[in-house]
Amino acid sequence: xxxxxxxxxxxxxxxxxxxxxxxxxxxxxxxxxxxxxxxxxxxxxxxxxxxxxxxxxxxxxxxxxxxxxxxxxxxxxxxxxxxxxxxxxxxxxxxxxxxxxxxxxxxxxxxxxxxxxxxxxxxxxxxxxxxxxxxxxxxxxxxxxxxxxxxxxxxxxxxxxxxxxxxxxxxxxxxxxxxxxxxxxxxxxxxxxxxxxxxxxxxxxxxxxxxxxxxxxxxxxxxxxxxxxxxxxxxxxxxxxxxxxxxxxxxxxxxxxxxxxxxxxxxxxxxxxxxxxxxxxxxxxxxxxxxxxxxxxxxxxxxxxxxxxxxxxxxxxxxxxxxxxxxxxxxxxxxxxxxxxxxxxxxxxxxxxxxxxxxxxxxxxxxxxxxxxxxxxxxxxxxxxxxxxxxxxxxxxxxxxxxxxxxxxxxxxxxxxxxxxxxxxxxxxxxxxxxxxxxxxxxxxxxxxxxxxxxxxxxxxxxxxxxxxxxxxxxxxxxxxxxxxxxxxxxxxxxxxxxxxxxxxxxxxxxxxxxxxxxxxxxxxxxxxxxxxxxxxxxxxxxxxxxxxxxxxxxxxxxxxxxxxxxxxxxxxxxxxxxxxxxxxxxxxxxxxxxxxxxxxxxxxxxxxxxxxxxxxxxxxxxxxxxxxxxxxxxxxxxxxxxxxxxxxxxxxxxxxxxxxxxxxxxxxxxxxxxxxxxxxxxxxxxxxxxxxxxxxxxxxxxxxxxxxxxxxxxxxxxxxxxxxxxxxxxxxxxxxxxxxxxxxxxxxxxxxxxxxxxxxxxxxxxxxxxxxxxxxxxxxxxxxxxxxxxxxxxxxxxxxxxxxxxxxxxxxxxxxxxxxxxxxxxxxxxxxxxxxxxxxxxxxxxxxxxxxxxxxxxxxxxxxxxxxxxxxxxxxxxxxxxxxxxxxxxxxxxxxxxxxxxxxxxxxxxxxxxxxxxxxxxxxxxxxxxxxxxxxxxxxxxxxxxxxxxxxxxxxxxxxxxxxxxxxxxxxxxxxx
Numbered sequence: 001x002x003x004x005x006x007x008x009x010x011x012x013x014x015x016x017x018x019x020x021x022x023x024x025x026x027x028x029x030x031x032x033x034x035x036x037x038x039x040x041x042x043x044x045x046x047x048x049x050x051x052x053x054x055x056x057x058x059x060x061x062x063x064x065x066x067x068x069x070x071x072x073x074x075x076x077x078x079x080x081x082x083x084x085x086x087x088x089x090x091x092x093x094x095x096x097x098x099x100x101x102x103x104x105x106x107x108x109x110x111x112x113x114x115x116x117x118x119x120x121x122x123x124x125x126x127x128x129x130x131x132x133x134x135x136x137x138x139x140x141x142x143x144x145x146x147x148x149x150x151x152x153x154x155x156x157x158x159x160x161x162x163x164x165x166x167x168x169x170x171x172x173x174x175x176x177x178x179x180x181x182x183x184x185x186x187x188x189x190x191x192x193x194x195x196x197x198x199x200x201x202x203x204x205x206x207x208x209x210x211x212x213x214x215x216x217x218x219x220x221x222x223x224x225x226x227x228x229x230x231x232x233x234x235x236x237x238x239x240x241x242x243x244x245x246x247x248x249x250x251x252x253x254x255x256x257x258x259x260x261x262x263x264x265x266x267x268x269x270x271x272x273x274x275x276x277x278x279x280x281x282x283x284x285x286x287x288x289x290x291x292x293x294x295x296x297x298x299x300x301x302x303x304x305x306x307x308x309x310x311x312x313x314x315x316x317x318x319x320x321x322x323x324x325x326x327x328x329x330x331x332x333x334x335x336x337x338x339x340x341x342x343x344x345x346x347x348x349x350x351x352x353x354x355x356x357x358x359x360x361x362x363x364x365x366x367x368x369x370x371x372x373x374x375x376x377x378x379x380x381x382x383x384x385x386x387x388x389x390x391x392x393x394x395x396x397x398x399x400x401x402x403x404x405x406x407x408x409x410x411x412x413x414x415x416x417x418x419x420x421x422x423x424x425x426x427x428x429x430x431x432x433x434x435x436x437x438x439x440x441x442x443x444x445x446x447x448x449x450x451x452x453x454x455x456x457x458x459x460x461x462x463x464x465x466x467x468x469x470x471x472x473x474x475x476x477x478x479x480x481x482x483x484x485x486x487x488x489x490x491x492x493x494x495x496x497x498x499x500x501x502x503x504x505x506x507x508x509x510x511x512x513x514x515x516x517x518x519x520x521x522x523x524x525x526x527x528x529x530x531x532x533x534x535x536x537x538x539x540x541x542x543x544x545x546x547x548x549x550x551x552x553x554x555x556x557x558x559x560x561x562x563x564x565x566x567x568x569x570x571x572x573x574x575x576x577x578x579x580x581x582x583x584x585x586x587x588x589x590x591x592x593x594x595x596x597x598x599x600x601x602x603x604x605x606x607x608x609x610x611x612x613x614x615x616x617x618x619x620x621x622x623x624x625x626x627x628x629x630x631x632x633x634x635x636x637x638x639x640x641x642x643x644x645x646x647x648x649x650x651x652x653x654x655x656x657x658x659x660x661x662x663x664x665x666x667x668x669x670x671x672x673x674x675x676x677x678x679x680x681x682x683x684x685x686x687x688x689x690x691x692x693x694x695x696x697x698x699x700x701x702x703x704x705x706x707x708x709x710x711x712x713x714x715x716x717x718x719x720x721x722x723x724x725x726x727x728x729x730x731x732x733x734x735x736x737x738x739x740x741x742x743x744x745x746x747x748x749x750x751x752x753x754x755x756x757x758x759x760x761x762x763x764x765x766x767x768x769x770x771x772x773x774x775x776x777x778x779x780x781x782x783x784x785x786x787x788x789x790x791x792x793x794x795x796x797x798x799x800x801x802x803x804x805x806x807x808x809x810x811x812x813x814x815x816x817x818x819x820x821x822x823x824x825x826x827x828x829x830x831x832x833x834x835x836x837x838x839x840x841x842x843x844x845x846x847x848x849x850x851x852x853x854x855x856x857x858x859x860x861x862x863x864x865x866x867x868x869x870x871x872x873x874x875x876x877x878x879x880x881x882x883x884x885x886x887x888x889x890x891x892x893x894x895x896x897x898x899x900x901x902x903x904x905x906x907x908x909x910x911x912x913x914x915x916x917x918x919x920x921x922x923x924x925x926x927x928x929x930x931x932x933x934x935x936x937x938x939x940x941x942x943x944x945x946x947x948x949x950x951x952x953x954x955x956x957x958x959x960x961x962x963x964x965x966x967x968x969x970x971x972x973x974x975x976x977x978x
Contacts, residue, residue, distance in 0.1 A: 350638020572630020
């Protein structure tokens with residue numbers, strides 16, 4: 001739930017959230033039981049900031065606008081400092097004046113920078129972003145209205161501008177050019193303008209909101225929030241969407257406890273509608289993944305041309321719901337989302353994360369967890385680095401020595417994927433619209449493979465001493481043996497990998513004859529293409545690609561082990577598709593915020609403050625695009641962030657290094673460039689992501705650079721016939737910006753008993769151990785005075801603030817099976833707890849020993865019998881026949897004083913030998929009612945019984961709770977006075 005908090009009040013330090021009166025509720029409606037729906041106080045969710053109004057346009061970005069300057073720094077490569085860089089949206093480059101000639105005829109006090117508009121237009125605001133101290137202490141902002149921009153007039157005089165400098169000039173006449181005319185400076189380094197924007201209306205506020213990656217367009221709606229309830233369904237426009245919708249429903253069911261059936265038909269206001277259809281405003285090139293999302297009180301509507309787009313729209317919806325929707329245990333809600341309209345589609349088609357189980361293994365379960373988190377950020381590619389010098393992780397039939405026994409470093413983790421394991425991962429990822437791109441590394445980084453295949457004597461070139469490489473000499477028989485193995489391995493991999501790409505590694509073949517290396521890459525390309533796949537390799541593998549082939553350049557850096565530069569413009573002049581993985585910004589095994597990791601460190605701002613079209617070359621200390629001509633914007637098909645596994649040990653360390661930084665990298669891959677340059681706005685968006693990770697039990701780095709939003713969830717706690725909860729989780733609070741040791745907590749059990757202090761279980765942020773802050777969980781033990789459902793609260797306190805979190809304690813266990821719709825014929829509940837919600841069963845229903853049945857708003861067209869069962873509860877349900885329960889734990893037929901609607905039984909009712917509470921309240925029974933030898937509390941009240949009422953041997957004796965029964969027959973035994 002979204003939190004509200006306040007300082008102490010005279011009324012006992014109550015927060016802005018509601019306090020709950022202690023009360024016991026004998027029974028709830030089935031929907032309320034399953035969902036534990038409560039009416040609780042909740043502050044409004046953060047409302048996304050409206051993007052720019054349609055009439056407000058950055059005129060400097062329109063085609064035909066031209067930037068120029070009096071001077072420009074000429075240090076090679078000159079394109080690094082050109083005026084056009086100041087209008088390309090990317091704020092981490094820009095124009096720089098020719099300060100190199102200071103003192104040699106250049107006057108930095110008279111320099112200027114200007115933009116000629118494509119078409120004369122009114123100008124409202126001019127925004128500049130400067131680099132301190134390379135900015136003027138004084139300048140004039142000037143405009144020109146003549147066509148060739150020869151006559152200038154000053155519209156404002158600026159003194160000591162801030163680094164983010166906004167000047168409103170509000171000129172309604174057509175302006176041809178806008179100029180920054182410098183007048184004075186204290187700097188000896190000239191001027192650097194990182195960004196120069198000319199707005200036709202007010203400059204839009206930064207886009208914040210809750211959705212990461214930030215959508216192309218998002219507009220807040222009006223009215224009350226939409227609520228996900230126990231009546232909510234996912235309504236699909238075609239049965240072909242059922243499988244996808246079931247995956248999506250699976251993300252909502254654990255936290256809510258709701259059935260959330262997937263159906264076709266007409267949607268109601270409580271439903272989530274998924275429709276395959278065209279989307280106005282969605283470019284045709286983005287039809288595969290684009291979507292529109294509308295949230296309002298009339299329901300949630302997600303529309304997309306393809307199923308992947310519907311999945312992406314649902315990902316955004318999850319982010320609009322409270323963070324606790326990511327919990328694996330049931331909470332009390334409410335589950336609301338603020339009204340909003342979203343139009344969204346990706347910038348790049350490839351948005352990936354690379355994991356490295358080769359160095360330290362990740363299990364299937366751990367990898368699935370990473371897949372879920374990748375999908376939650378709209379990533380669509382998982383690159384698995386399956387072999388390296390340390391180990392080979394994938395089963396290749398016929399090569400038993402490739403057994404996954406190796407790993408990297410002390411305390412490392414070995415392991416192995418069978419081909420069935422891998423196919424299972426592929427299927428799991430595909431259900432979430434993620435492709436697994438497998439990589440088997442060669443010709444270098446191959447110690448484990450070479451050793452397992454016979455060692456250097458078999459797989460190395462004659463006289464070779466290095467153990468980490470296959471032979472690449474085309475004239476040496478060893479290379480033939482090596483390639484024979486690779487044909488077999490790649491063929492087996494291709495058979496179990498439906499993704500169109502196979503990655504062959506290919507990097508850091510240091511010391512290998514370059515022509516031999518290129519020959520080897522060409523041979524691998526032939527092998528991969530022969531399986532119908534497309535090859536990808538780390539640079540410089542592309543030097544061995546055949547001319548005109550479709551193989552992909554996986555660009556990371558120009559590393560040659562200290563040798564001369566290898567990168568050259570030819571890498572980027574062939575029109576090849578490129579995936580950028582710049583080591584300087586996107587490597588996630590590099591340390592941050594004091595954590596262990598490789599250097600140079602990649603802090604949060606560094607992982608976000610870059611753009612694929614302007615990549616920094618770490619080993620050459622230059623920008624790759626101006627220095628080498630690429631990667632070219634037109635060739636970039638995506639971004640990938642790798643986490644190399646040398647220092648990783650299992651899921652938790654991988655999570656800590658991946659999150660939060662992956663969120664920004666994937667935002668770069670998904671969102672429009674113009675929306676991904678404001679680091680401060682990104683940090684605000686990121687603040688809402690922290691609680692989502694916390695409730696998903698992700699070990700994310702809760703760094704101080706982000707003020708994480710606090711969110712909470714109360715749980716649904718269930719007790720047995722002894723009415724006791726033991727060390728049960730009651731409240732959970734995500735407050736990642738504050739150490740848990742600063743909080744205290746108390747529990748109000750909701751039954752009138754005294755409030756008691758409670759401890760807080762939490763994990764604090766310890767960077768040296770790669771440990772992020774966890775949820776602050778309050779557990780408690782308590783015995784309730786009677787069976788029923790109780791509304792309690794956990795109060796967290798810190799420095800005069802309080803957070804009040806409601807929870808439910810109930811004697812009703814959670815459902816293990818949900819039944820909706822029509823079931824023809826008899827039905828047996830053989831194990832677990834089966835819940836019927838709005839269901840129709842056309843035959844008898846039998847409940848086996850130890851099983852349980854709950855029904856709400858349902859119809860059983862036959863008798864109900866239970867022997868030795870757990871709980872049997874009928875709310876608002878009609879049974880066309882007798883009901884017979886023997887040896888049950890709890891039996892509830894209606895409860896008009898609580899939240900369980902009255903039931904109707906068209907036949908006799910017999911309840912005997914029950915050990916728990918028996919409540920028969922407000923029920924219409926067409927026959928006798930017999931209660932015998934029940935040992936729990938028994939209430940028989942307000943019923944309409946068309947027959948005798950007989951009660952014998954019950955201990956304690958039944959009561960009517962002050963509500964007499966209407967009986968068409970004698971009342972006898974213990975029920976004579978009821």
